[in-house]
Amino acid sequence: MRRIYDSEALHRDDDEAFAPSEEERSVRLQALRSIDSTALSDRLIPTGLRRRAISVDVSTPRTEYSEGEPVPFSVTMKNSLPFPVTVSTASPILWTWTVDGEREASRVPLHEPPAEAGRFRFDRGERKEFRKRWEQMFRVSETEWESAAPGEYTIGAGINVEASDGAALYDETVVRVVPE
Amino acid sequence: MALLEVNDLTVKFYTQDGVVTAVNGLDYRVERGEKFGVVGESGAGKSVTALSLMRLIESPGRIESGEILFKGEDLLEMSEEEIRSVRGNEIAMIFQDAQTALNPVYTVGEQVSEAIRHHLDYDDAEARERTIQLLDRVGIPEAETRYSDYPHQFSGGMQQRAVIAMALSCDPGLLICDEPTTALDVTIEAEILDQIEELADDFDAAVQLITHDLGVIAQVCDRVMVMYAGKPVEKAPVEDLYYDPKHPYTVGLMSSIPRVGDSRERLQTIPGTMPDLVELPTGCSFHPRCPYAEEACTRKEPPLLDPETGAEAAASSAEHAAACLEYTGDLRDGLDYEIEVRGQDPRTDVRQVEGDQDD
Numbered sequence: 001m002r003r004i005y006d007s008e009a010l011h012r013d014d015d016e017a018f019a020p021s022e023e024e025r026s027v028r029l030q031a032l033r034s035i036d037s038t039a040l041s042d043r044l045i046p047t048g049l050r051r052r053a054i055s056v057d058v059s060t061p062r063t064e065y066s067e068g069e070p071v072p073f074s075v076t077m078k079n080s081l082p083f084p085v086t087v088s089t090a091s092p093i094l095w096t097w098t099v100d101g102e103r104e105a106s107r108v109p110l111h112e113p114p115a116e117a118g119r120f121r122f123d124r125g126e127r128k129e130f131r132k133r134w135e136q137m138f139r140v141s142e143t144e145w146e147s148a149a150p151g152e153y154t155i156g157a158g159i160n161v162e163a164s165d166g167a168a169l170y171d172e173t174v175v176r177v178v179p180e
Numbered sequence: 181m182a183l184l185e186v187n188d189l190t191v192k193f194y195t196q197d198g199v200v201t202a203v204n205g206l207d208y209r210v211e212r213g214e215k216f217g218v219v220g221e222s223g224a225g226k227s228v229t230a231l232s233l234m235r236l237i238e239s240p241g242r243i244e245s246g247e248i249l250f251k252g253e254d255l256l257e258m259s260e261e262e263i264r265s266v267r268g269n270e271i272a273m274i275f276q277d278a279q280t281a282l283n284p285v286y287t288v289g290e291q292v293s294e295a296i297r298h299h300l301d302y303d304d305a306e307a308r309e310r311t312i313q314l315l316d317r318v319g320i321p322e323a324e325t326r327y328s329d330y331p332h333q334f335s336g337g338m339q340q341r342a343v344i345a346m347a348l349s350c351d352p353g354l355l356i357c358d359e360p361t362t363a364l365d366v367t368i369e370a371e372i373l374d375q376i377e378e379l380a381d382d383f384d385a386a387v388q389l390i391t392h393d394l395g396v397i398a399q400v401c402d403r404v405m406v407m408y409a410g411k412p413v414e415k416a417p418v419e420d421l422y423y424d425p426k427h428p429y430t431v432g433l434m435s436s437i438p439r440v441g442d443s444r445e446r447l448q449t450i451p452g453t454m455p456d457l458v459e460l461p462t463g464c465s466f467h468p469r470c471p472y473a474e475e476a477c478t479r480k481e482p483p484l485l486d487p488e489t490g491a492e493a494a495a496s497s498a499e500h501a502a503a504c505l506e507y508t509g510d511l512r513d514g515l516d517y518e519i520e521v522r523g524q525d526p527r528t529d530v531r532q533v534e535g536d537q538d539d
Contacts, residue, residue, distance in 0.1 A: 092194035092240065111192065111199050114242065118194065132395060135461045135478075143481040145462040 016172060037084035037096075045085060047061070051169055052079040052123060054115045058097075058157045058171045067150055071134040073097075073173070079122035085170075089118040089160040097157040099134055107172035120159060128141040136177060150179045181252055182209040183386050184233070184354055187495060189246035191228050191237060198458035202241070204410040207495035209355065215380065215387045217401035217418070219394060219433070223454045225410040226390045227276075230356045235263050235272055242445040251353070276359035278339035282331040288339075289315070289327030292346045299350045315520070316344040318375060337368040344372070348379055351479075354387045361396065373400055394437060403498065406430050408454055409465040412484060415493070416500040422519055426487045426502035426526035428470045431517050452535060464505065472517075476510040481513040 013019040054158065057076045065071050075097065079085050089095075091113035099105040122128070134155065136144040158170030186208050188438055191199040194356040203225040210216045218226050231237050234246055235255060250271065255263060275281040283291060292314060293307035294441055302310060308327065315323035318341040340360060357376060361369035377400055380387045387398055397404055397418065402467050404421050406414040406429065414427040425431050432450035452469040455461055467477035484493040485507040486500070493501035506515050 092242075093193070093199060094196055112244065113194070113199075120196070127198070132459065135462050139380070139462070143483070145479045147479075 005020050023030045038086040038121060041086040042086060042088075047088075050085050050087055053079055053085050054087060054159065054169060055080065056158060056171045058093075058155060060155065060173055060175055063174070064135070064176045064178055068136055068147065068180070071136060071155070071177075072173055073132055073134065073155050073157075073169075075130045075132065077122070077129075077159070078127045079125060082123065084126075085122050087122070087159060087161065089120050090162055091160060092116065092118040093160050094118050094120040095157065095159045097128075097132055097155065099138070099155055100153055101156075102138060104139075105134055105137065107152045108139060108141055110139070120158070123156060124180055148177060150178050152178045164179055181253065182249075182496075183212045183214075184495075185209040185247075185249040186229075186233075187247045187249070189229070189232060189248065189410055190244040191225075191232055191241060192244050193241040194238055195458070200457045201460070202457060203232065206246070206410075206412060208226070208412065208415065209496060209498075210388055211388050213381075213384055214403065215377070215401045216406060217397040217404040218388065218390045219392060219397050219404060220407035221392060221454050221457055223457065224407040225411075226392075226407055226459075227358055228410075229407075230273065230358050230388065230390055233354075233356060233419050234267050234271060236267075254360060256315055258536045265299070268295050268347075268352075269350045269358065270352055270530050271354045272350065272352035273356040273358065274340075274343055274347045276362045278336065278343045278363065279331065281343050282339060284331055287330055288342045289326045289329075290335060292349055295346055295349050300420065305466075310349070311345070314349055315342065318342070318345045318348075318379070319343075319371075323368070329424055332385070336364055336411065337372065340364060340368075340372055341375070344376065344379070348385075352385055354388065355443075356388045356390070357382055358390045359392070360389075361391075361393075369396075394422075394433060406433070409460055410457060412503070413466065414500075414502045415484065416502075420500045424500075424519065426500060426507075427466075427504050428472055428515060428517070429466050430502075431519075432469075466501070472506075472510055472511070472513070474505075474513065476505055476512075480505060480510060482508060482510075 011019050012022045014021050055078050058073060060071060060073045093111060093113050096103050104110055136148045138148060140146045152174055154172050156170060156172035156173050161169055181426060186206055188206050189203055189206040190201070191203040198461055206229060208263070218229065220226050228237065233255070237243060243256060249439045250266065252315060255266065275296070280437040282288065289308065289311050293311040296302050296307040296310055312323045312327055320326050320338055320341055334342060335488055360376065361372050364372060373396060376387065389397065401418050404416060404418050406427065407410050414421065414425070414430050421430065423436055435448040436450060438447055450469055451478050455465060455468070463480055463484060467473040470477065482505045484501040484503045485491065485495050485500050490507045491510060493499065505511050
């Protein structure tokens, strides 16, 4: 593709105020100076420390919901370090939530992410909050859903790193579904 | 063989908030010379569909599955070089905002002739000549002097015409128009649409027109697909869709068109907004906004069905199809709406319908 500097389309004139000048620039233009925090985080901060720096918390406004009532929950992630941290995830899906171990309350796999790592970036001291809702339904096939029976359910959320349960990158809470 | 055949296209965006399924299992085909409309609210996946056809989806978006056959060749299997020779050449696109589609530091003429030089191997003088012809053809006055004007020296309508000239410059087989008239006022809109239609006929190009304006679809298209939350909810020949809509969403869209001389105090709209594509409602995605929704709608997602037989519609079928549980017999109360056709239904009467100049 022809670029602007080798195109005849641009009108250059030294005397005209709003036209680019004919002179070549003596200094090279520099991009805005910034630091690639992901690269720095990768090189300088050990993986263990990066994982320990991030905390995950799952909470629901109440612990008891009547049957059929949607259960709202919020997932809060916080970087406790005073510098940016990037966590490598197993796939481009950065984090997931589960109900009784079923990803996104689905008994069939919903996504087939490409086999490559993802990057979950946290600014210094950043707190991310995601609000989700469980409709008290489990997806049982591509096109069908089933209501959850009364009982106790564990809502969990974790960053998509391998074996996150042991580390602090996972949290869960229990809600009770009671008959109306 | 259809000119364009899209099979089971799924496009996902991996974001921090979750996986956005912008297009989910989309099937459709466009025949040679056909004008195919795609309609839906903002966020229905119309533009993502169009961008996928040109393989212009950028990170974090990914075309997860499916195939896009153009003249029998799968665009998704092509190398970057091959797709570049198709893009702008055999498949051209008219973007919704001409001001941002044009590069502000090139002259308009240079931008149009660049495509001609690149794809058709014309030399500078020939490309300039053809560009001037094209600019003249799309209705830009004094095309020769306007050739060396910058985009900011053009009005909105003229910019859109320049973009149309660019799209038509290499004689494409398929022209994708992504809301080409959104940024224009109604008088210019009518002119531009007439022009797209006329030029597509002259150049024998098929048109995929994306819009949220049902009036535009009625004027231009032969067949329509209504999209909601990344999925097609109704596909039909244009007259069937207008005179006999089968999906409650289409009915809602129709009833929200303001009419001159309507005595109703308030305009009927569809309550609520398009759901978050990260977290689609269970069952039929439209059920939280549907006035006819029942318990079954929250548990089962209907595929596109033939409204007469209730059988699943074939992807290649050009017949009327709608994705509603009404046609599987799962709804107890059924769809309780009435369609009132004012004037004559052109499907039953070949005489010209009052006010309709197309027939």
